[in-house]
Amino acid sequence: MKKSSWLFQSILIMSTMMVLSANSWINMWIGLEMNLMSFVPIMLKKSNKSNSEAAMIYFLIQSMSSIIMMMMIMINMCNYLISPKIINMTMLVCLLMKMGAAPFHMWMPEIMSKMSWKKCIILMTWQKLAPLMMMSNMDNNNIIMNMSIMLCVIIGSMGGINQTSVRKMMGYSSINHLGWMIAINKSMNKWMIYFIIYSMMNLIICLNFMQKKVYFMNQMNSMNMSNMEKMNLFLMMMSMGGMPPLIGFLPKWITIQFMMNQKEMLIMLIMIMFSMINLMYYMRIMINMIISSNMMIKWNKWNKYNKLMTMTSMMINFSLPLILIMDMY
Numbered sequence: 247m248k249k250s251s252w253l254f255q256s257i258l259i260m261s262t263m264m265v266l267s268a269n270s271w272i273n274m275w276i277g278l279e280m281n282l283m284s285f286v287p288i289m290l291k292k293s294n295k296s297n298s299e300a301a302m303i304y305f306l307i308q309s310m311s312s313i314i315m316m317m318m319i320m321i322n323m324c325n326y327l328i329s330p331k332i333i334n335m336t337m338l339v340c341l342l343m344k345m346g347a348a349p350f351h352m353w354m355p356e357i358m359s360k361m362s363w364k365k366c367i368i369l370m371t372w373q374k375l376a377p378l379m380m381m382s383n384m385d386n387n388n389i390i391m392n393m394s395i396m397l398c399v400i401i402g403s404m405g406g407i408n409q410t411s412v413r414k415m416m417g418y419s420s421i422n423h424l425g426w427m428i429a430i431n432k433s434m435n436k437w438m439i440y441f442i443i444y445s446m447m448n449l450i451i452c453l454n455f456m457q458k459k460v461y462f463m464n465q466m467n468s469m470n471m472s473n474m475e476k477m478n479l480f481l482m483m484m485s486m487g488g489m490p491p492l493i494g495f496l497p498k499w500i501t502i503q504f505m506m507n508q509k510e511m512l513i514m515l516i517m518i519m520f521s522m523i524n525l526m527y528y529m530r531i532m533i534n535m536i537i538s539s540n541m542m543i544k545w546n547k548w549n550k551y552n553k554l555m556t557m558t559s560m561m562i563n564f565s566l567p568l569i570l571i572m573d574m575y
Contacts, residue, residue: 262375289301405418407526449481480536
């Protein structure tokens with residue numbers, strides 16, 4: 247399996263690129279199927295009960311949505327059988343199901359809690375790219391889109407409050423950010439900026455958790471971290487919540503401006519209010535971690551990996567003022 251993992255990883259990348267560059271629905275559907283068939287073996291790299299269960303749930307959800315999508319594509323080729331609005335609406339629902347957007351979100355935190363951090367990173371970032379690109383090429387149904395945006399923001403915020411699993415909390419956080427990305431999906435440049443910044447923040451936070459082998463909330467208080475590492479993780483979590491002047495505020499600012507131009511004031515207000523709940527449960531974890539004085543080993547050196555991770559995240563976090571200054575000139 248170790249020898250073939252590079253093959254599946256390269257197919258995963260190439261299949262997404264195929265969806266991004268395709269000019270027909272059939273080619274996009276083939277790309278999605280290749281993506282599914284390459285990610286399932288990656289999930290099963292270490293064969294155990296939890297990985298097998300996660301792979302089965304993921305396969306069933308993705309294959310069900312792919313079957314419905316293929317049926318709609320075939321019906322679309324036969325003119326005047328079904329109204330184009332119904333076809334468009336059904337395909338939009340299929341894409342929301344593939345991404346794990348609310349109200350089709352229940353599988354997402356469940357399989358997140360059964361996988362390793364590496365697979366969680368792929369699921370939260372790379373696996374959302376192809377469906378988002380397909381959605382931006384569609385004539386979107388405003389009612390379904392608006393309902394999904396509001397549900398993603400509300401469920402993503404409320405679902406993470408009482409979680410004991412850090413992976414489930416990150417899953418609900420991903421659902422919340424997905425709602426913000428769907429809100430600016432009409433403008434490809436804007437949601438791509440949001441996606442890139444979110445992916446960078448998510449990658450750094452999850453790599454920190456993976457290095458320290460953190461899977462549950464009570465482990466956060468007993469992590470052997472230096473004060474600099476604690477501050478770094480705190481800033482990254484605040485940035486993920488959209489706290490100014492950190493870089494995570496930039497995509498939310500872009501989204502708010504876009505929603506104001508679209509005259510979607512009510513949805514924008516709901517999104518801003520529930521992003522405060524996100525900040526609250528990020529801060530609840532981080533404050534306990536910072537305040538608690540851990541028993542640290544004095545001869546435990548701050549290795550090169552930690553230095554690189556800290557410097558990279560600091561540079562990313564505080565790049566927003568530089569972007570604003572460059573924009574002014």
